[in-house]
Amino acid sequence: MLQDIFELPGPESNSIVGSLVDLGNDPLGFLTRCAREYGDIVPMRLGLTPACLITNPNYIEQVLKDREAFIKSRGFRVLKTLLGEGLLTAEGDSWLWQRRLAQPVFHQTRINGYAGAMVDYAEQMIATWRDREIRDIHADMMRLTLRIVMKTIFNAQVDEGEAKTVAHALDVAMHWFESKRRQNFLVWEWFPRPENIRYRHAIAEMDEAIYSLIQHKRNSGKETEDLLSMLMHARDEETGQQMNDKQLRDEVATLMLAGHETTANALSWTWMLLSEHPHVRSKLHSELDRVLAGRSPTVEDIPQLRYTDMVIKESMRLYPPVSIFGREAARDCTIGEYEVPEGCLIQISQWVMHRHPRYFENPLGFQPERWEDNLEKRLPRGVYIPFGDGPRICIGKGFALMEAVLLLATIAQKFQLDVLPDFPIVPQPSITLRPESGIKVQIEQLSGVAKNK
Structure with missing residues (x-):
């Protein structure tokens, strides 16, 4: 009944x-x-x-x-x-066609090829860190994962101005979405309020940067291993149809949001939790010393980094990216x-x-x-669905898990991060789960095997 x-x-x-x-x-x-x-x-x-x-x-x-x-x-x-x-917002046959076209691009053997760039960029970041300095680790993780996703999408050192344009647009969008959520989306984006104007302006600047990068890729005529090139050359087996520039723009915007925001947040919450639980951090360092002995991690190390993987899983349980x-x-x-x-x-x-x-x-x-x-x-x-489930499960799940483990391993074997006492950390449930005011930490450079390459 x-x-x-x-x-x-x-x-x-x-x-x-x-x-x-x-x-x-x-x-x-x-x-x-x-x-x-x-x-x-x-x-x-x-x-x-x-x-x-x-x-x-x-x-x-x-x-x-x-x-x-x-x-x-x-x-x-x-x-x-x-x-x-894009894949995140499309429905019906349009979504199914895009998913079928994009699925081979995210095959695990393909994304394993990005592991080296992930570790390289993390090591470039921590090479600028100084012992005992205070940092906003959420801001650091956002910059790092944005650099990585821009590299994997475009296979190039993207111009710093273009990267900042994209980062600014995504940040404006997150704050705009949160304000609209609080209003139950009753104030439409076309209404000429200051925040709506900023939002539309940021999107226009982002579009200009993305279309410029797409055009540059088309003009080069080269088929490379980056995500944009693979999406550009992907062809429907039944119809032979390929993505046009607007469809590519939508997928690129989706990948940049989903591909850097969620991982940055997951890692930020992980650093907070490790600071609050020294015994867990100690076990993590012991595994990193045993498996890596001070060298840079590789994708081949991931099966041996079991505790590192469990730390990420548990962090995403308590503070899911969405x-x-x-x-x-x-x-x-x-x-x-x-x-x-x-x-x-x-x-x-x-x-x-x-x-x-x-x-x-x-x-x-x-x-x-x-x-x-x-x-x-x-x-x-x-029950445990950090990447969703069903046919619309996050297509980048394998990419995100690999990235989170490699970045955590790379940074944690060199530095210990301690959240500043009494610093207010407030979860902000917008499109993703962000720390509303960042996470301020004092970093401590580690000595011994974890410090030596």
């Missing part, structure tokens, strides 16, 4: 805005409370929009697998002004045994699921050892 989800208990909402204020003021705390108090599916109203939070992993898997019944949410579709019709995302019911449908109306916003929160006491012992503890004995495979699908 099917039941209307809005017959289920949910948070009180006695005004016209429903739960908008609670969600806008503290989305992570509000959704966590809803999950603990109401269970597997929690109905709510966000202004005039019907919505629900789902925490049953079977429901999550159903929603993520059915890309036709559950499309990207309205809030996420706002990103099309930044990302166009903490909340939504789908919208494209038609009247069901989730499990519940009826869901067309237009309903279905909220899924990695923050909530990754910290759920039903699935994780000591859920708020930082315990990389919990990932021993294939915990990830033993968990129900839909």
Whole structure:
């Protein structure tokens, strides 16, 4: 017997805005409370929009697998002004065609070829560091991962001005999206408010830089191993169709956002957690000394860097790169045994699921050892989803995991990072989960085997 989800208990909402204020003021705390108090599916109203939070992993898997019944949410579709019709925002046949064309580009054997550049850029960065200096490690990770993604996309030392233009546009976009999220996207981007003008101007500058790089690549006539060249030469096996410049621009913008923002955030939270848990940091250093003995890591070392990998997994559990995302019911449908109306916003929160006491012992503890004995495979699908799941699982998952392990190994064997006492670190759940004011650390150069190359 099917039941209307809005017959289920949910948070009180006695005004016209429903739960908008609670969600806008503290989305992570509000959704966590809803999950603990109401269970597997929690109905709510966000202004005039019907919505629900789902925490049953079977429901999550159903929603993520059915890309036709559950499309990207309205809030996420706002990103099309930044990302166009890239893989992150496209729907239906358009998305399927792009995914089929791009999939071979992200084959693991291809992306393994970028490992050397990742390590080189990390070593160039830490060569400028000085013992005992204070740094904003989030800003450092953002710059580092942007350099890496620009190198892997364009296979060149991209002009510093172009890189800064892209970084500025993405930063403006993140702040703009967060402000719109707080307003439930009721103030449209075309309205001539100062933040909207800055947003459109930043996108225009980014477009100019990206199209210039695409044109330069076309004019060179060379087929190289960078991502742009591979996307440019990818051809649909059935139709022979290739991506035009607009489609390439959208994929490049998507790769730059997803390919540097998420990894930078994951590493930033990792440095914070390691600073808070010296015993974990000590075990990490012991593994790096044993496996690397002071030399630079390579992709061949990754299978031996098991604890390093577990540190990354546990960091992404507590501070997932994306903490909340939504789908919208494209038609009247069901989730499990519940009826869901067309237009309903279905909220899924990695923050909530990754910290759920039903699935994780000591859920708020930082315990990389919990990932021993294939915990990830033993968990129900839909519980641990830092890269999403279903047909739209992040295409760059292998790239991001390899990058995170290699960068952590490269930096941690040379430096210890300690968060400044009393520095306020506030998670900001925007498109990604950023530290709102960065993360200030004091760095300490390590001695002994971890310092010698």
